[in-house]
Amino acid sequence: MDCHNIQEMLSSYIEGIISPEESKLIDEHLSACSKCKEALYDLKKTLEYVQNLKDVEPPEWLTQKVMTRIRSETEPRKGILQKLFYPLYIKLPIEAVAVVLIAVTALYIFKTIQPEIKPAKAPSEHKVVIARSPESFRDDKAIPKEKIASPLARNDKNELISQKVPEAPSPVAKQVEIKPSAGALAKEEARPEVLGRAPKAKSLAETKGEILSFTIHVRDVDNAIKEIEESLMQHGAEIVKIEHQDEKDLITAKIDSKKLKQFISKLKDIGEVKEKDMDLGSMEGYIEIRIEIVRK
Amino acid sequence: MREKERTIANKDAELVSSCKKGNIDAFEVLVKKYQKSMLNTAYRMVGNYEDACEIVQDAFFSAYKSIKNFKEKASISTWLSAIVINLSRNHLKQMKIQRNREAFSIDAPVLTDEGKINVEPGSNELSVLEKLEKKDVQQKVQGCINSLHNEFKEVLVLRDIQGFSYDEISDMLKMPEGTVKSRLSRARYALKDCLKKVTGEL
Numbered sequence: 001m002d003c004h005n006i007q008e009m010l011s012s013y014i015e016g017i018i019s020p021e022e023s024k025l026i027d028e029h030l031s032a033c034s035k036c037k038e039a040l041y042d043l044k045k046t047l048e049y050v051q052n053l054k055d056v057e058p059p060e061w062l063t064q065k066v067m068t069r070i071r072s073e074t075e076p077r078k079g080i081l082q083k084l085f086y087p088l089y090i091k092l093p094i095e096a097v098a099v100v101l102i103a104v105t106a107l108y109i110f111k112t113i114q115p116e117i118k119p120a121k122a123p124s125e126h127k128v129v130i131a132r133s134p135e136s137f138r139d140d141k142a143i144p145k146e147k148i149a150s151p152l153a154r155n156d157k158n159e160l161i162s163q164k165v166p167e168a169p170s171p172v173a174k175q176v177e178i179k180p181s182a183g184a185l186a187k188e189e190a191r192p193e194v195l196g197r198a199p200k201a202k203s204l205a206e207t208k209g210e211i212l213s214f215t216i217h218v219r220d221v222d223n224a225i226k227e228i229e230e231s232l233m234q235h236g237a238e239i240v241k242i243e244h245q246d247e248k249d250l251i252t253a254k255i256d257s258k259k260l261k262q263f264i265s266k267l268k269d270i271g272e273v274k275e276k277d278m279d280l281g282s283m284e285g286y287i288e289i290r291i292e293i294v295r296k
Numbered sequence: 297m298r299e300k301e302r303t304i305a306n307k308d309a310e311l312v313s314s315c316k317k318g319n320i321d322a323f324e325v326l327v328k329k330y331q332k333s334m335l336n337t338a339y340r341m342v343g344n345y346e347d348a349c350e351i352v353q354d355a356f357f358s359a360y361k362s363i364k365n366f367k368e369k370a371s372i373s374t375w376l377s378a379i380v381i382n383l384s385r386n387h388l389k390q391m392k393i394q395r396n397r398e399a400f401s402i403d404a405p406v407l408t409d410e411g412k413i414n415v416e417p418g419s420n421e422l423s424v425l426e427k428l429e430k431k432d433v434q435q436k437v438q439g440c441i442n443s444l445h446n447e448f449k450e451v452l453v454l455r456d457i458q459g460f461s462y463d464e465i466s467d468m469l470k471m472p473e474g475t476v477k478s479r480l481s482r483a484r485y486a487l488k489d490c491l492k493k494v495t496g497e498l
Contacts, residue, residue, distance in 0.1 A: 007485070008478075008481055009481075010481075011477070011480055011481035011484050011485075012477055012481070017462070041498075042488045042492065042498050043484055043485070043488055045488075045491075045498040046484055046487050046488040046491055046498065047456060047484065049433070049437045049491060049498075050437060050441075050452065050456045050457060050487065051456060051457070053340070053434060053437055053438070053457060054434060055332065055336050056335060056336055056339050056345060056348075057332070058331045058332050058335045058349070058352070059349060062331050062335070062349060062352065062353070063324065063327050063328050063331060065353055066327050066331070066352075066353050066356045066357065067320070067323075067324050067327065069353065069357055070320060070323065070356070070357060070360050071320060073357070
């Protein structure tokens with residue numbers, strides 16, 4: 001065995017972790033080789049140096065620092081993350097819901113506004129209403145008393161009338177009235193709002209000068225006056241004055257243009273109405289009407 | 297003696313199992329118990345006290361995070377030491393990269409026409425040794441350890457300073473015992489040569 005091999009084994013030899021045979025071989029070599037002996041001495045000395053190295057002391061803050069870091073970064077880390085993202089957990093769904101709500105509201109408003117444009121610009125519809133047969137009015141007659149309670153109901157009726165007209169005026173019409181479809185109701189719901197908003201005051205001033213005149217021929221004047229008065233009240237009209245002249249009686253009243261159609265139809269039940277050609281659809285707000293009652 | 301070791305091992309096992317259940321206080325006991333040996337391992341590896349402190353903190357932190365992966369077969373001290381050795385290795389690699397970068401930037405004009413860097417590694421080493429000669433023995437030994445290759449350094453630190461068995465070291469470093477032995481041998485000879493140069497006589 002040469003010196004190189006021996007020196008390679010010396011490291012293990014020092015620690016006594018080689019086989020007895022190898023140990024014996026090395027012992028023999030060492031006794032003869034001063035070079036290897038020196039190497040062994042140096043190695044032992046080196047090991048001594050290393051093992052004599054003094055341990056460094058950890059700084060006092062080390063444990064604390066380690067533990068603070070562990071406590072703040074492991075367990076409360078979730079807390080920190082939650083703090084950062086907690087608002088988002090709420091915010092995101094709220095925002096999502098808000099977006100949906102806005103979309104739905106916008107759609108709803110859009111849908112409710114749209115049909116309002118039609119009745120305002122379709123005067124033909126009203127003419128149809130006026131030209132209805134007396135038969136269907138009779139059906140109407142009973143209803144206002146029940147429905148007058150709420151404006152919703154009144155509007156509802158309005159709708160029903162226009163619905164009914166295109167169909168043949170027959171007993172079937174009554175059924176249509178009794179079972180108003182949900183769709184019609186919903187549509188009408190927003191209607192007073194839309195219509196009643198701005199125009200009221202403005203159109204009042206605008207249409208004030210315009211007076212609608214009717215002439216009604218009846219047999220019994222006194223009775224007719226009573227009936228007209230009643231009907232006016234039922235339609236929410238304000239009676240301005242009742243004049244008695246030689247050959248006729250004159251009732252002046254203010255009535256909501258929306259109820260005018262109904263009122264006129266009622267009037268036709270009472271007697272023979274002559275009306276000047278007028279565009280009922282273009283009127284808004286309260287309109288002044290003058291009814292002349294003439295004996296037949 | 298052996299019984300004492302066993303009770304220590306049992307105690308450690310208890311602490312570890314309560315750490316696994318999320319008991320931070322149990323971990324604190326382990327930190328207090330092992331911080332010194334971990335600090336010394338790191339210090340001998342990187343040769344800088346402040347850096348060693350950083351490494352130990354990181355080691356304990358990552359140990360806590362991965363304590364669930366710790367298998368009771370090994371002792372907690374070998375497990376922790378393995379982490380410290382790993383982090384020290386990474387640290388040394390980073391330092392080397394940093395030093396290289398600095399060398400390149402500072403010594404940029406030294407580039408020769410052939411594009412080779414005109415830096416003599418020998419001269420640098422010499423100056424380190426010259427500096428070491430003026431220091432005390434402790435610093436000389438540490439300086440020589442610092443000059444060792446990382447793979448030699450770690451076996452020397454684990455065996456001759458921390459006193460782990462060959463078996464434990466081969467587990468920690470994931471290499472066969474034969475490799476540990478031969479590396480250790482070379483590490484000791486390299487250290488011997490360095491010390492001889494620094495101290496003149498052993």
